[in-house]
Amino acid sequence: MTAVAETAEAVLGPDPRTAYREALLELAAADPRVICLDSDTGGLEDTFAEQFPDQYVNIGIAEANLMTVAAGLASRGFIPYVHTMATFATMRAAEFLKLDVVGNRLPVRVIATHGGLSAAHFGTTHFALEDLAVARALAELAVVVPGDGRQIGAATRQLHELPGPAYLRLGRSATPVPPGPAPDFRLGRARVLRDGTDVTIVATGPLPLLFALEAADDLAGDGIAAQVLELHTLHPLDRDGLLAGCRGRAGVVTVEEHRPQGGMGDAAAEVASADLAVPMRRLAVRGTPGARVASQRDALAAHGVSTAAVVDAARQLLAHDQNERPARHGAAATRTR
Incomplete structure (x- = not known):
């Protein structure tokens, strides 16, 4: 990466x-x-x-x-x-x-x-x-x-x-597209677009990647360091790269332009759940799009995929981590005694 x-x-x-x-x-x-x-x-x-x-x-x-x-x-x-x-x-x-x-x-x-x-x-x-x-x-x-x-x-x-x-x-x-020079594309290799140790946002596709980067900027304004990881290859999936991005964070937000069933969120969950106990929030297109004609970005936002949704999901994970931390420390202390 x-x-x-x-x-x-x-x-x-x-x-x-x-x-x-x-x-x-x-x-x-x-x-x-x-x-x-x-x-x-x-x-x-x-x-x-x-x-x-x-x-x-x-x-x-x-x-x-x-x-x-x-x-x-x-x-x-x-x-x-x-x-x-x-x-x-x-x-x-x-x-x-x-x-x-x-x-x-x-x-x-x-x-x-x-x-x-x-x-x-x-x-x-x-x-x-x-x-x-x-x-x-x-x-x-x-x-x-x-x-x-x-x-x-x-x-x-x-x-x-x-x-x-x-x-x-x-x-x-x-x-x-993100600023800077053209990316070095490598088939089957995830890309880290932004480093961060608090939470990881995994995105697939152009607008989900844009939302992830925008959300990371918003979170940074509050002192939250979000890593942004792009999974451009869903098969073969970069298992090592994904696991490296998940470790040590409060949780993982996945963002995709697809239904929740069978897409990138499922792929990431399959990998992460097999090796890590990491909380996840999966943002995908939910409900029944098509009730009205809309732009691509507006249609995504209306069905749960937007910058604001990524920010909210990341904050939920961080809040959950803060609530769970005392319980984890207490359990550890009990085992030590």
Whole structure:
């Protein structure tokens, strides 16, 4: 783990889809095995197809077929990059992703855009709040969620080198990134963005990471030192990095743009509970989003994921720790006697 940023400022990073497409063009130029499979997502026909027409196929809005075609190409030595929205990749095409791609350990890269509530303005059909649970359940699938748009190029290049399948979850639009130079992305390695010894905030995804950093700033104003840990890789999970971030703190707050079932919070709890007795507060999208059209940030806040919610959760953990401390000392004294 590497400490990088100390504060969060609202500086927009690169558009995630543009950053990804630039990386894909570089890979295609260097590796003729790269095949771009489109599902009418828009944009790839004007970028990739113009430069590499023989390496581009638009399957159309047929996500199940998209996975099957990708599996067939991968079995013949190609490296297909599949493009669709996150909810369609893991819901509509789940069986074909499971059986044809992951079941055969084929080097297919699923590029899932519009992750979480980044397409909230399109309505409930485009929400992707269960995709990480599905992806994590497919044990042979690498799962990456960049929290900083500047990580996307490195993440794409590193996933390209894997022998098996991968799932890269992207948002729809540019989001703020932490200040400072572009991060050193390392697949499967957690990142410490801010050091702190009182409580740890673990975040996955761009806006959750922003909320975590904003919350750490707010807490610092009251003398509370919060560590901010980014888990951009959910599989393979950095078990050692996560445990190091949990030890010695009053507790852990997890923040994600996903339902509480099966996402990063579950992954972190599975690791922490196996080795540590550490209190946790898990912030995820709860309730039923979609009652009204809202921006991504407003939709998240309305369902429990915001800077204020992170601050409240951290304070609850610290208050609990203060209340428990006398009891722990008393128990220790009793055992000593």
